[in-house]
Amino acid sequence: MNGQGSESDVQMKVTVPVTVNGLKSACSQCNLLELCLPFGMSEHELNRLDDLVGARRKIKRQQNLYRAGDPFEAIYAIRAGSFKTDVLLEDGREQVTGFQMTGEILGLDGISAESHSCNAVALEDSEVCVIGYARLEELSREVEGLQHQFHKVMSREIVRDHGVMMLLGSMRAEERLAAFLLNLSQRFTARGFSAAEFNLRMTREEIGSYLGLKLETVSRAFSRFQEEGIVAVQQKHIRILDPGRLKKILQHQAGGR
Amino acid sequence: MNGQGSESDVQMKVTVPVTVNGLKSACSQCNLLELCLPFGMSEHELNRLDDLVGARRKIKRQQNLYRAGDPFEAIYAIRAGSFKTDVLLEDGREQVTGFQMTGEILGLDGISAESHSCNAVALEDSEVCVIGYARLEELSREVEGLQHQFHKVMSREIVRDHGVMMLLGSMRAEERLAAFLLNLSQRFTARGFSAAEFNLRMTREEIGSYLGLKLETVSRAFSRFQEEGIVAVQQKHIRILDPGRLKKILQHQAGGR
DNA sequence: TGATGTGGTTGACGTGGATCAACGGCGCGC
DNA sequence: GCGCGCCGTTGATCCACGTCAACCACATCA
Numbered sequence: 001m002n003g004q005g006s007e008s009d010v011q012m013k014v015t016v017p018v019t020v021n022g023l024k025s026a027c028s029q030c031n032l033l034e035l036c037l038p039f040g041m042s043e044h045e046l047n048r049l050d051d052l053v054g055a056r057r058k059i060k061r062q063q064n065l066y067r068a069g070d071p072f073e074a075i076y077a078i079r080a081g082s083f084k085t086d087v088l089l090e091d092g093r094e095q096v097t098g099f100q101m102t103g104e105i106l107g108l109d110g111i112s113a114e115s116h117s118c119n120a121v122a123l124e125d126s127e128v129c130v131i132g133y134a135r136l137e138e139l140s141r142e143v144e145g146l147q148h149q150f151h152k153v154m155s156r157e158i159v160r161d162h163g164v165m166m167l168l169g170s171m172r173a174e175e176r177l178a179a180f181l182l183n184l185s186q187r188f189t190a191r192g193f194s195a196a197e198f199n200l201r202m203t204r205e206e207i208g209s210y211l212g213l214k215l216e217t218v219s220r221a222f223s224r225f226q227e228e229g230i231v232a233v234q235q236k237h238i239r240i241l242d243p244g245r246l247k248k249i250l251q252h253q254a255g256g257r
Numbered sequence: 258m259n260g261q262g263s264e265s266d267v268q269m270k271v272t273v274p275v276t277v278n279g280l281k282s283a284c285s286q287c288n289l290l291e292l293c294l295p296f297g298m299s300e301h302e303l304n305r306l307d308d309l310v311g312a313r314r315k316i317k318r319q320q321n322l323y324r325a326g327d328p329f330e331a332i333y334a335i336r337a338g339s340f341k342t343d344v345l346l347e348d349g350r351e352q353v354t355g356f357q358m359t360g361e362i363l364g365l366d367g368i369s370a371e372s373h374s375c376n377a378v379a380l381e382d383s384e385v386c387v388i389g390y391a392r393l394e395e396l397s398r399e400v401e402g403l404q405h406q407f408h409k410v411m412s413r414e415i416v417r418d419h420g421v422m423m424l425l426g427s428m429r430a431e432e433r434l435a436a437f438l439l440n441l442s443q444r445f446t447a448r449g450f451s452a453a454e455f456n457l458r459m460t461r462e463e464i465g466s467y468l469g470l471k472l473e474t475v476s477r478a479f480s481r482f483q484e485e486g487i488v489a490v491q492q493k494h495i496r497i498l499d500p501g502r503l504k505k506i507l508q509h510q511a512g513g514r
Numbered sequence: 515t516g517a518t519g520t521g522g523t524t525g526a527c528g529t530g531g532a533t534c535a536a537c538g539g540c541g542c543g544c
Numbered sequence: 545g546c547g548c549g550c551c552g553t554t555g556a557t558c559c560a561c562g563t564c565a566a567c568c569a570c571a572t573c574a
Contacts, residue, residue, distance in 0.1 A: 087423050090508055095423040109419065111412035118419060137405065141398045148394065154411040155368035161418035162366065162375060166344050166352040168425035169469035173561070204522065212426035214562055219523055235522070235569080251347055430531065461552060474531055476553055492539085492552070516574090523568075533558075540551085 026050045035103025035190060036077050037131070037153060041145035048143050052136065053077075053129040065106060065120040065128060072110030074130045078102050081126020082201045085109075085118045086209070096210040098160070099123070099202060101187060105153050123201040168212045176211040177221040178249040181231065185240060196243070200236040283307045292360025292447060293334050294388070294410060298402035305400050309393065310334075310386040322363060322377040322385060329367030331387045335359050338383020339458045342366075342375045343466070353467040355417070356380070356459060358444060362410050380458040425469045433468040434478040435506040438488065442497060453500070457493040 027038045028046040038046055056079060059065050065076060065083060078100055085106070086096045097118060100106055106128070110116040140147035167176050189195040200207070204215040204222075211218065225231045230246060232239040240246065284295045285303040295303055313336060316322050322333060322340060340357045354375060357363055363385070367373040397404035424433050446452040457464070461472040461479075468475065482488045487503060489496040497503065 087419055089423065089427070093427045095419075095426045097419045097422050108412055109416050112409050112416050117416045137401075137408070141401070141404060144394075144398070147398060151394070151411070152369050154408070154415070155365055158411070158414050158418065159366050159369050159374045161415065161422065162344055162352075162354045165354050165418065165421055165425060166346065168422060169352045169466065170346070170350045203520090209426065215522080216524085216563085217561060220561090223523070460550090471532055472552080473533085473554085477531090480553070517572100518574100519570105519572085521569085521571100523566105525566085526564090528561105528563075530560100530562090531558105532560090534556085536553105536555085538551100538553075540549105542548085542550105544546090544548105 027052060030079075032077075032079065032103045037105060037149055038146070039149060041143075041149060045143050045145040048139065049146065052131055052139055052146075054132050054135070055130050057128050057130055059083075059122040059126045059128065061122055061124050061126075063122055065122065066110075066116045067119050068116055070110075070116045072107070072114050072116055072133065074132050075105055075107035075110075075136065076120075076128040076130060078104050078106065079127040079129050082123045083120050083126065084123055084202060084206060084210075085120050087118045094209055096202075096206055098164075099184075099206075099210065102191060105157075108154055108157055164210075173211075173213055173217050174221050174224065175250055176213065177207075177218065177225070178246045180207065180211060181238065181240060182243070182246055182250065185243070196240045198238055200238060284309060287336075289334075289336065289360045294362060294406055295403070296406060298400075298406060302400050302402040305396065306403065309388055309396055309403075311389050311392070312387050314385050314387055316340075316379040316383045316385065318379055318381050318383075320379055322379065323367075323373045324376050325373055327367075327373045329364070329371050329373055329390065331389050332362055332364035332367075332393065333377075333385040333387060335361050335363065336384040336386050339380045340377050340383065341380055341459060341463060341467075342377050344375045351466055353459075353463055355421075356441075356463075356467065359448060362414075365411055365414055421467075430468075430470055430474050431478050431481065432507055433470065434464075434475065434482070435503045437464065437468060438495065438497060439500070439503055439507065442500070453497045455495055457495060 027033060027036070027049045028043075030036070030038075033039065033046075038049060041049075054074070057065075057076075059081070068088065080102060082102070083100045083106060084096050085098045085100065086094050088094055100120075106120050107116065109118050111133070136146075136150065140150050167179050171179065184198065184200075185195045188198050202210075204218045207213075208215045208218045213221075222231070222233045225246075226233050228245070230240075230242045230249075232241060284290060284293070284306040285300075287293070287295075290296065290303075295306060298306075311331070314322075314333075316338070325345065335357055337359060339359070340363060341353050342355045342357065342363070343351050343353045345351050357377075363377050364373065366375050368390070393403075393407065397407050424436050428436065441455065441457075442452045445455050459467075461475045464470075465472045465475045470478075479488070479490045482503075483490050485502070487497075487499045487506075489498055
C-alpha cells in the first residue's frame with residue numbers, strides 16, 4: 001500500500017520508476033498510467049486527456065478526502081499513498097468497504113445520489129488527482145477509449161464488491177485473512193513491489209472491520225499463520241513464506257457461516 | 258418481486274397499470290420507465306432510445322439468463338419477473354450477491370472483464386430487455402441523459418453493494434433479516450405494490466446465502482419476528498405488521514461480529 | 515529518561531449462530 | 545387420491561468467534 005516509498009519499505013519499484021513531478025498533471029506523463037483510468041488508451045486518445053485532471057490534492061494521514069454526505073463533484077485517482085473507505089451506522093458501527101492504493105479510483109459511490117455515500121480516509125500522507133466529474137462525462141462522450149475504460153473501472157468495482165460479499169458471507173476467519181493477504185500481495189505485484197513482503201498501512205481493527213471480524217480474531221489468525229510457517233508477521237510488516245498454503249486455505253475448508 | 262402479477266399476489270399495482278405489449282420494445286412506450294435505465298431523460302432523448310433494446314428474452318423459472326464465464330455482450334433490464342445473482346466457489350459454496358426485480362439492470366459485472374463474473378437465475382418465469390452493450394456505449398456518447406443515467410445505475414449498484422457489506426460485516430442475524438425485509442418492502446412500494454404485504458420469490462436458503470446465514474437461522478429469525486408480532490409469516494407470504502419495530506431492530510443492538 | 519497513549523498479542527470464558535436431526539406442509543406427477 | 549420430494553420449522557448440541565481483561569511493544573513528547 002506504498003506508493004512513493006514514503007515509509008521504509010522492503011519493496012522496490014522494479015518496473016516503473018517514480019519521479020514525482022509536481023508541475024505536470026497530464027495523464028500522458030504519468031507513470032501510473034498502466035494501473036489507472038487511462039489504461040489501454042491510444043496515444044492519440046491519451047493526449048486528449050491533458051485537461052482531465054484539474055489539480056492534485058495532498059491529504060495527510062487520517063484526514064478525509066471526502067465524507068458521506070459531501071456533494072459529489074469529482075472522482076479521484078490515487079497518485080501516491082493509500083486510503084480506506086468506510087460506511088458508518090447511526091449507532092457508531094463502522095464497516096470498512098475497501099482499501100485503495102495507487103492508481104485506483106475513489107469516489108464512484110457519489111455518482112448515484114450526487115453526494116458521497118461513504119468516507120474516504122488517507123491511511124498515510126497521500127496525493128490524489130482530482131478528476132472533475134462533469135468534465136469526465138463530457139470528455140468520455142468524445143473519447144471512446146476513455147468512456148470504455150471508465151465503464152470498466154466501475155464494473156471492476158462491482159465485481160470486487162461481490163468478492164468481498166463472498167468473503168463476508170461464506171468464509172471462516174482464516175480464509176478471509178488468507179484472501180485478504182493474497183489480494184494485497186497481488187496488487188503490490190501489479191505495482192512492481194514484492195509479492196512476498198510488504199507493510200500493512202492499516203490497523204488490525206481496520207482489517208477486522210473490512211473482513212467482518214474483531215481485531216483479536218485477526219490477530220489470532222495472524223499468529224496461527226505464523227505458527228504454521230505460512231507468514232512471518234512483525235507488527236505491520238508481513239512476509240508471505242508459503243503462498244501455496246494460503247491459497248489452499250482459501251479453497252478448502254467447507255462450512256463457516 | 259412480482260412484476261406482472263404472474264402469481265397470486267395480494268399486492269396491487271397502484272400507479273402504473275401494466276399492459277403487456279409484446280410487439281413494442283421501445284423504452285418510450287414502457288411503463289417501467291420510471292424505474293429503469295431511461296429514468297429522468299427528456300422526451301426528446303427518450304425517442305432516441307428506440308433501437309436501444311434489441312429484443313426481449315423470456316427466461317423460465319430456475320433458468321440462467323447468463324452464467325459466470327459467458328462472454329459479455331449485453332446488459333439486461335428486467336421487464337417482468339425477478340432474478341438472483343450468485344457467485345460460486347470451487348468447493349461449491351454459493352454466495353447470493355443480489356435479488357433483482359422489475360426495472361432493475363442485470364449484467365453490469367460483465368463489463369470489466371468482457372465476460373460475466375456471476376450467474377443470473379430467474380426466480381420465476383421472467384422477461385428481460387436485451388440491451389446490446391456496444392450499442393449502449395455508442396448511444397450514450399450521443400445522448401447525454403443516457404450516459405448520465407447509465408453511470409448512475411452503475412454507481413447505485415456500488416452503493417447497494419456497500420450496504421450489503423455493512424450488513425454482512427457488522428450486523429447480527431435479526432438485524433440482517435430486518436434490513437432485508439425493509440429493503441424489499443421499499444422496492445415493492447416503488448413499484449406500486451403494497452409495502453406491507455408481499456410474496457417472497459426466493460427460498461430460505463437463498464435468503465440465507467444472501468444474508469450470510471444458514472437457512473435454519475433465517476427460519477428462526479422469521480419465527481421470532483412472528484412471535485413478537487412484528488411480521489406475519491406464512492411460508493413465502495409476508496405481512497409486515499410493525500415496520501417501526503423492524504427499523505428499530507436495524508438501528509439499535511450494538512455488538513455482533 | 516520516564517510518562518503516556520495507541521496498537522497488538524494472548525488467555526479465559528461466553529454466546530450467537532452452525533450443525534445435525536426429526537418432522538410437518540404443500541405441490542406435483544402418476 | 546396417494547406417494548414423493550422440496551421447503552420450511554423446530555429442537556438439541558457444538559464450536560468459532562466475540563467479549564473482557566491483562567499485558568507488552570513501540571512511538572511521541574516533556
